[in-house]
Amino acid sequence: MTTYVITVPGTFLNEVPDSVCSDVGRRLRPQDPRNTDLGESEELSLLSVEDDGVFAARVEVEAADRSEAEAEAVRLVSRALRDSGLSEGDAALGQAVVTGIDSEF
Template sequence: MATFVIAIPGTFTNGISGSSRGALRRELAPRHTDLSESEGLDLLTVLEDDTFSVRLEVEAPDRYEAKLRATSLVSHALREAGIPEDEAPLGPPAVTGMEGEA
């Protein structure tokens, strides 16, 4: 198993309110580990054009599984924050870092 840092882009098609943004950050907070905090990793970045990027860490045996787990976690966090899937379509995940052996 290895720890992977995965970036997942997306777009808020109807924008995002401050309360929804806060709820999403709270849902993602458990994925903010000592490693990501020490590296200054920002879990959620939202740009002025309502595009966003989520960066989180996942434990997985390989890159493929890491991408699947990260996408599932982000989809779940969006739902739990009350953001419908069709209002925040996700782009393809990318591995941006890795620690350990995969």
């Protein structure tokens, strides 16, 4: 297995209170990329939100390959958004991208 740091970009389509953003971050905390060497050295934040509603969630995922890691990251972020009370109409997700790879051989 390989540890990936995946960035899932998105846009809040409606105004989202800070408390909801905090809740999303709390739900993603177990996948915080700061637990990886890359996340720590690059000081990656788990969830960053701009004033215009654009956000980026960065999560740590263990997977067999890049495609599986990206899909799992999208599932994790989607679930965190949904469990925080946001619908697909409240937040649109973009294409997940690999931010870093930490392979153990």
